[in-house]
Amino acid sequence: MTIKDIAKACGVSVSTVSRVLNNHPDVSQSVRERVQAMVESSGYIPNNSARDLVRTQSDAIGVVVRGRGNLFFSAMVKTISREIDSLGYTMVLHFIESDDDEVMAGAILEREKKLRGLLFLGGRFDYSAETLAPIGVPFVCCTYTNCFGTLSDSDYSSVSVDDYQTAYRAVKTLIDLGHRRIAVVLPDCADRSISELRYKGYRAALRDSGIPFDADLLVETDGCFEMPETYAGTGRLIESGADFTAVFTLSDTTGMAAIKALEDHGRHVPEDCSVIAIDGITVSEYVTPTLTTMVQPVEEIGRESVRILADMIEQRCTSRHLRLEAQLRQGGSIRRI
Numbered sequence: 187m188t189i190k191d192i193a194k195a196c197g198v199s200v201s202t203v204s205r206v207l208n209n210h211p212d213v214s215q216s217v218r219e220r221v222q223a224m225v226e227s228s229g230y231i232p233n234n235s236a237r238d239l240v241r242t243q244s245d246a247i248g249v250v251v252r253g254r255g256n257l258f259f260s261a262m263v264k265t266i267s268r269e270i271d272s273l274g275y276t277m278v279l280h281f282i283e284s285d286d287d288e289v290m291a292g293a294i295l296e297r298e299k300k301l302r303g304l305l306f307l308g309g310r311f312d313y314s315a316e317t318l319a320p321i322g323v324p325f326v327c328c329t330y331t332n333c334f335g336t337l338s339d340s341d342y343s344s345v346s347v348d349d350y351q352t353a354y355r356a357v358k359t360l361i362d363l364g365h366r367r368i369a370v371v372l373p374d375c376a377d378r379s380i381s382e383l384r385y386k387g388y389r390a391a392l393r394d395s396g397i398p399f400d401a402d403l404l405v406e407t408d409g410c411f412e413m414p415e416t417y418a419g420t421g422r423l424i425e426s427g428a429d430f431t432a433v434f435t436l437s438d439t440t441g442m443a444a445i446k447a448l449e450d451h452g453r454h455v456p457e458d459c460s461v462i463a464i465d466g467i468t469v470s471e472y473v474t475p476t477l478t479t480m481v482q483p484v485e486e487i488g489r490e491s492v493r494i495l496a497d498m499i500e501q502r503c504t505s506r507h508l509r510l511e512a513q514l515r516q517g518g519s520i521r522r523i
Contacts, residue, residue: 192228196220200245201276245275247495248301250292252308253284253411257439257467258484259307262328265488266305273496275302284411289313293320303495306330311379313337324498328491329482331507334378343498345491345508347482349380352512353387353434356462356480359514360432361395363522365460368392369403369430371419371444373411381409384436384464402428411436413443420447431523432460438470441477445519460520464512475518482512 189207193200198217205213206221213221247270251259263279270277278299282291288309295301304325310317312334318341327344360368368388375385392399405423407415416435420443423430433448435441441463445455453459455475463470466481490508497503 192221192224196224199271199274201271201274204276245302245499246278246299247275247492247499248278248280248292248295248299248304250288250295250304250306250309251279251281252286252288252306254281256284256308257469258437258465258482259329261467262307262484262488265485266307266328266492269489269492273492275496284308289318289320292325293322296321296323303499305491305495311335311383313342315341318342324495326491326495326498329487330380333383339507340505343494343505343507345487345494345510347487347512348509349383350387350390352464352480352482353384353436354391355387355512355514356464357388357391357434358395359478360434360460360462360520361391361397363460363520365432365523366397367400367403367430368397368432368434369405369423369428370434371405371407371416371423371440372436373407373415374409375404375406377409381436388434400428402426403430411440413439416440416443417447420444421451424448424451424453430459432462432520435461435463438463438465438467438477438479441479441519442470442473445473445475445477455519456521460523462520466512466515471515471517478517478520479515480512481515483510486510 189203190200193203202213203221206218249266267277280295282288288306292304301323303323305328307328309327309330311330311332313332314336325342329346331344331346357368370388372385373381376382389399405419407419433444435444441461445461448455448459455461462478464480466479470477470479487510494506
């Protein structure tokens with residue numbers, strides 16, 4: 187009896203049997219006992235060679251996560267893990283720093299783990315064919331696109347929200363509440379990445395509403411999405427004496443940092459200043475006031491990314507590009523003026 191026979195007899199995936207054989211903790215006790223009983227009754231004896239074979243047959247998918255402390259990606263990994271397992275693949279999870287090269291990390295992982303495909307959670311928006319030459323398996327850009335690059339759409343897949351439109355809608359929400367002096371705190375307004383797209387959405391919302399752009403209401407944090415830098419940047423905005431009634435930040439974590447800075451400088455949210463952001467991470471529901479944000483469909487992004495990658499691996503499609511829509515979550519951090 188092979189490992190595939192055991193998986194079929196137990197009604198589980200090959201990867202689940204592999205985890206039981208290798209004593210991984212992330213298997214329920216009932217499934218573990220069922221697999222172990224089948225292994226014992228069949229006389230199947232795992233050994234080093236068999237475990238190597240399992241790794242080859244498990245159809246491993248690499249998941250490269252950009253940013254070790256990224257709360258948005260942390261929630262998505264759970265969905266991705268579940269979907270990969272349900273399709274009979276094994277997830278190989280690899281974290282990199284925010285400024286590391288995800289392509290090189292993915293290429294190394296592909297060779298070391300004999301991957302069938304790759305999911306990149308976060309990455310560059312400006313790939314070229316030369317940039318991606320080291321990658322020899324299908325891959326999906328999860329949460330971002332290649333809109334600033336030269337790579338052909340047929341050479342990869344992506345699943346994300348439209349960052350430009352999502353930012354536009356967030357700022358338009360403030361405008362519809364009467365705000366005209368809307369500040370933006372962001373890492374870099376010309377980074378050929380997510381910041382630039384969302385900044386352009388901010389500018390477009392102002393323009394379409396007849397509101398002139400005021401450079402005094404733009405705060406850049408030197409390419410950093412971290413909370414301390416956003417807190418400091420918001421503090422500089424307040425101390426500059428600029429007149430503003432609302433702040434738009436690019437993520438929930440930076441939105442929470444902006445609220446903290448405003449409160450610490452004696453400006454209450456939303457009575458004195460409204461704050462809106464993008465992402466919809468769980469923790470932003472439990473701050474005071476609850477952050478108003480554009481919620482990205484985390485589960486759908488993760489689920490569709492895995493399914494598209496599986497279709498590419500199994501040659502049911504060559505590439506797909508899926509754009510999903512964020513939804514406004516009305517919190518307590520904005521008000522009409």
